[in-house]
Amino acid sequence: MDLISAQDFAAGLSILLDPYVHVFLIVGAFVGMVFGAAPGLTAPAAVALMLPLTYGLGLNASLALLLGIYCSGYFAGSIPAILINTPGTPGNAATALDGYQMAKLGEGDRAITTAIIASFLGGLVSMLLLSGVAPVLAQVALSFTSVEYFSLALLGIVCVAGISTGSLLKGCAGALIGIFISTVGLDPTSGVPRFTFGIPDLLAGIPLIPALIGLFAISEMLMKSFRSNVAQEFLTSERRASVGNVVRDFARNKWLALKSALMGTFIGLLPGTGPAIASWVAYGEALRTKREGDKFGHGEVKGVIACEVSNNAVTGGAMIPLLTLGIPGDPVTAILIGALMIQGIEPGPFFIRDHGSVFISILILLFVSNIWMVVLGLMARRGAAQVVRVPAHILVPTISVLAAAGGFAINSSSFDVMLTVLFGGVGFLMVRYHFPVATVVLGLVLGPILESNLRNALVRSDMDPTVFFTRPISAAILLAIVVLLFVWGREDRRQRRLVSAELGEDVAEARES
Amino acid sequence: MIELLSRRVRLAARAGFVASMALAFAGPALAEYPDKPIKLIVPFAQGGATDQVGRMIAQPLEEVLGTSVAVVNQAGAGGAVGLANLSRARPDGYTLGIGSDSSLAARPLMTESGYTSESFAPIARLVEAPTGFAVASNSKYQDLKSLVEAMKSGQKVTWSSPGVGSGPHLAAETFFEKFGVQATHINAQSGKEALVKLLSGEVDFVSAAGSNFPAMVSENEGAIKVLGLAGEKRWPRMPDIPTFKEEGFDFIRSQWFGLVAPAGTPEDVVNKLATEVEKIMNNPESDKLLANFHFSSAYQGPEKFAEQIQIESKELAPVLQRIGMAKK
Known part of the structure; x- marks a missing residue:
């Protein structure tokens, strides 16, 4: 592969010499830690809130900040999941099943250390896969037309609906709401305004970042201000775990770890999925292959390994479609598009060829940010859980001000601030009635890809829908959709049975919400 | 007497205050533009x-x-x-x-x-920057004439631009209007996306601002051919590319x-x-x-x-x- 020249490689590596890059990686890892650990605040919210700050930073520093948040943010939710049975993000919900039981047995520290190392491994494997798969896929993607892009976006929507972690119907509804919202603005084919109600600001459509900040951050702040401040019961585990013992755990379960990493990467690669789905699928697989003597649901370390390896493996996987097709693999990468565009870089099939050094830099940043995640994680494993104790009267105004500033900064528009608040209200209603908010975001991102490519493909073929079956790659993707739907439809029922048989009805119910 | 004096002083002071206020208000109108960011x-x-x-x-x-x-x-x-x-x-x-x-x-x-x-x-x-049309180097349309001929003959010719309503989109539509030809527009969200469509063979040509072409051509090492630029004379940034006029189409648009x-x-x-x-x-x-x-x-x-x-x-x-x- 002569896509990336030696100079690009050297230029990409030189990012390590920039002290600011390290500063921002650490800041990012710290912010990710805080947002990941605080229930309700997630990595996408952190990345969306921090994005406006990257205007003033250079390319390297802004990528360092955001990728630092990305890796830590997917891990840190496991700390409160383990210590107080309150997952910091939906992606760590499955971790709580065994992690909290371990903490109850006084092994909380071992569980957290396991989660840290698992996250590191997941991030590492997925980064390696990213470095190998992306350049090849970028080559293939050069032959993709609207037909293939449409099929891919459809696959993304089906993934959202098919393996959504909550109610299937509510997941679908969320995705469709997102697609509907994405139709606001100028029609992509005829240029005629739709649903703009004469408001010129709406001509450009609903801007992603303000909508995202509202859906992810404001909604949770509204939820928090409705809940009373309940003091959380911490499980104190005096027993410190030795890292050596934890590493031996991994040596024993290396195949499980590798399998979970591959699953996480693959799920990350599918547009429309994310860490929550990855961790449940990996946990389900660990359950399916359990051996005699495994005590899943009662503090089995394998449960923590499977979940935490897979959810951090999403990071590298989700970058693959982003950097090769311009289609984000998960909610965070949807925002990273914006971050790259601010720096004048358009992700797509030409990204690796035109910006080879940036691609190398991204790989290196992912690797280093995983290291910082381990360092900060080991240092702050107890402290991070204290984030849960930050009282609402401090957290809510702080995040709300940040959210308003973030909503404004993207386009220097007060209209966008109103949208942020409006979407906060929408998000609040969705969280309140257990609709998964992330599916709206994915609908919002995939909707325009779905629509404009469907219409382009049909215009190109004189309205002949068979093009989707006669072009081989598209046909293969459509076939994959059918297979996935079939498999997930069966797996889901079986897993639900398995989970409820193993762990009791309450867990199966927890999964629903 | 003292009272009188003090009254005068007060009056003077008042007048001075009013005058200074008046100046203060009149200030911006008199001051040179610009006096703020x-x-x-x-x-x-x-x-x-x-x-x-x-x-x-x-x-x-x-x-x-x-x-x-x-x-x-x-x-x-x-x-x-x-x-x-x-x-x-x-x-x-x-x-x-x-x-x-x-x-x-x-x-x-x-x-x-x-x-x-x-x-x-x-x-x-x-x-x-002048508007221009470009094709993939292996396209069957190697000059502007053959491209326009194809459009005239009713063949299905597809094209893309940086977006519906963008300058290059409207420029091409104006060209079609003037020379009575038709082509099918495939939408793209950006110039880069239009280029992807050109190289994947989804569209036959793209319309873009000339400013996009130098980078497009150099980054794609011979995969792209600019058929013409709609400048009055040859464009100094790409002196090898003929004008539309030279190719027989009296069309100037930038x-x-x-x-x-x-x-x-x-x-x-x-x-x-x-x-x-x-x-x-x-x-x-x-x-x-x-x-x-x-x-x-x-x-x-x-x-x-x-x-x-x-x-x-x-x-x-x-x-x-x-x-x-x-x-x-």
Whole structure:
């Protein structure tokens, strides 16, 4: 592969010499830690809130900040999941099943250390896969037309609906709401305004970042201000775990770890999925292959390994479609598009060829940010859980001000601030009635890809829908959709049975919400 | 006596106070423009060509005007969102914006854009690049003539542009109108996406601003062939590419950017800005900067610029009508 020249490689590596890059990686890892650990605040919210700050930073520093948040943010939710049975993000919900039981047995520290190392491994494997798969896929993607892009976006929507972690119907509804919202603005084919109600600001459509900040951050702040401040019961585990013992755990379960990493990467690669789905699928697989003597649901370390390896493996996987097709693999990468565009870089099939050094830099940043995640994680494993104790009267105004500033900064528009608040209200209603908010975001991102490519493909073929079956790659993707739907439809029922048989009805119910 | 004196003193003091207040209020009207920072709305995202043009003009303007010129990016709808905001700003010369051929000449004719052709006081046209058509090097259309012949003969010819309603999209539609040909437009969200469609074979040709071509050609090492540029004469940035005229099609069209203020901005302010911009654009340093992102300096003063907008607007009206984008 002569896509990336030696100079690009050297230029990409030189990012390590920039002290600011390290500063921002650490800041990012710290912010990710805080947002990941605080229930309700997630990595996408952190990345969306921090994005406006990257205007003033250079390319390297802004990528360092955001990728630092990305890796830590997917891990840190496991700390409160383990210590107080309150997952910091939906992606760590499955971790709580065994992690909290371990903490109850006084092994909380071992569980957290396991989660840290698992996250590191997941991030590492997925980064390696990213470095190998992306350049090849970028080559293939050069032959993709609207037909293939449409099929891919459809696959993304089906993934959202098919393996959504909550109610299937509510997941679908969320995705469709997102697609509907994405139709606001100028029609992509005829240029005629739709649903703009004469408001010129709406001509450009609903801007992603303000909508995202509202859906992810404001909604949770509204939820928090409705809940009373309940003091959380911490499980104190005096027993410190030795890292050596934890590493031996991994040596024993290396195949499980590798399998979970591959699953996480693959799920990350599918547009429309994310860490929550990855961790449940990996946990389900660990359950399916359990051996005699495994005590899943009662503090089995394998449960923590499977979940935490897979959810951090999403990071590298989700970058693959982003950097090769311009289609984000998960909610965070949807925002990273914006971050790259601010720096004048358009992700797509030409990204690796035109910006080879940036691609190398991204790989290196992912690797280093995983290291910082381990360092900060080991240092702050107890402290991070204290984030849960930050009282609402401090957290809510702080995040709300940040959210308003973030909503404004993207386009220097007060209209966008109103949208942020409006979407906060929408998000609040969705969280309140257990609709998964992330599916709206994915609908919002995939909707325009779905629509404009469907219409382009049909215009190109004189309205002949068979093009989707006669072009081989598209046909293969459509076939994959059918297979996935079939498999997930069966797996889901079986897993639900398995989970409820193993762990009791309450867990199966927890999964629903 | 003392009382009288003190009363006089008080009176004098009062008069002095009133006078100083009057001066204070009259101050801004008398003071030289500008005496506070200027906001420059760039209606496109950071990092793009328009943004670079905006920043290129903002910095020397700061120097000659002695006040800061803050670039504010308000992207969306091909520049319409930022310009709609500009049209609502106070016309005092402290809010300016960058307009383009499509956003100033075409957008007011389209549905509910939030502003009309009377919303702005044109200050100066800044830069331009000729429109051009490009094909993949292995295309069966190796010159403009064969491409137009194919379109004329009723063959299905597909093309793409940086977006519906963008300058290059409307430029190509104007070309089709003039020479009575038809082609199927496949939409793209950006120039890069249009290029992807060209190289994957999804479309037969792309219409783009000339400023996009030098990078496209060099990055794709021979995979792309520019058939022609619609300049009056050959474009200095790509002297090997023939003009449309040379190829037998009398068609001149460029993508340009210019500085505008909200309508009602005092004439002396507009003129002062135009004079300064002219000096900046004629400076050889600016030309060097412009070469970096492949534009040519194309200064026009307020009247000339307003005329240019009107001419293009008139030309575009029937085109927009035909493609169904005109205001009903």
